[in-house]
Amino acid sequence: MPMNKNIYLTSLYFAFAFETTTAIAHQNDQAITFPDQIPQAQGDYVAASKVETLKPGQKVDNLFDLQFDDKQATIQKLGNNTYWIGVNYYNTTVIVDDNAGVMLIDPLGSERVDTVLKAIKQITDKPITAMVYSHYHLDHVGGAKQVSDYVEQHQTEPLRIYSSAAVYEKILRHSKKDDNNQIKAKVPLPTNVIKLDRAKTIKFGQQKIRMIVPKGAGHTPDNTLIWVKNDKVVHFADMINPDQLPFYNFAGAEDFHGYEEDLKWLLKKGIKGQWQYVNGGHGNIGSIDDVKSLLGYLDDLRREVNKQLEIAPYEPKLSDRNHFIWVKRWQDTIAAGVKEALEPKYGNMYGFDSGAVETHAIMVLFDIVDH
């Protein structure tokens, strides 16, 4: 891609300009190790800090390098009591209350949880007394057993585990029973199961933690939005990767229409001033502008898919002794056209050449032709 070539040339330019500095080795490393890396987007970037609160709209600087070391967590304070912790572009939310201790929202997967636990130690020596599962996907909660083991070994205070009834049921559905008919779940079962037919609040010391299931069930039907009211932080896993294009298939959005609905609802709440920071479980720390940009991306996708449909209309045909093989060829043609059309606007974003855009175009395509 011409874009990547430009970046490589930029790196070379820096190499010549500052040959003797270590920054250069670093620039060259990036050019060689991560040929698809692109410069971060324009914006207000500041060095990560566990002491200084991030201003709304600001982002953590140089996240790309920080996140490609799985032994190192990036910690950023949000508001007075809330912390964003990222490891390998997987993010958790931690709340520290003087009296109640530490609440960990999504411990992350088993490969990353030890780094998360070390990061919490860097923030506070208060005990971990609460853990919340946002939804039952193991990349966000698979490390929960390690957290409960850690708590048992290192503290006298017990650990409460909160989840919605929907998360609890999903954990059970994916569990086995042993010979004694005991449930063998992959994560510790929640101790505090909350029926979220309407939003409910958990009081955690001085903190009010609001658990909400937005109507669209955009990522999964069990996905819970967790709103840290005092600090105006929302944890809404797998809905947005601020600074980056969405993951493949919009992170497996089970209902694309609902996904967009939930994003619009999230934006509305932000505009009302209810939240200022969003932790999407991935990417950088987000703001209202990031939700707007993502909705704009969806509009752009839809417009370009519709244009492609005029060039390559929906025309089922029998071929190759098969009645559906045409679909694959058709959707790939449309996706390639959409990607080409979006390159001028989105080509410099993280993930543009990963194949993700094509999966997004295909999801939008089927949302259009199926409904």
Ligand SMILES: [Zn+2]
């Ligand atoms: Zn998920």
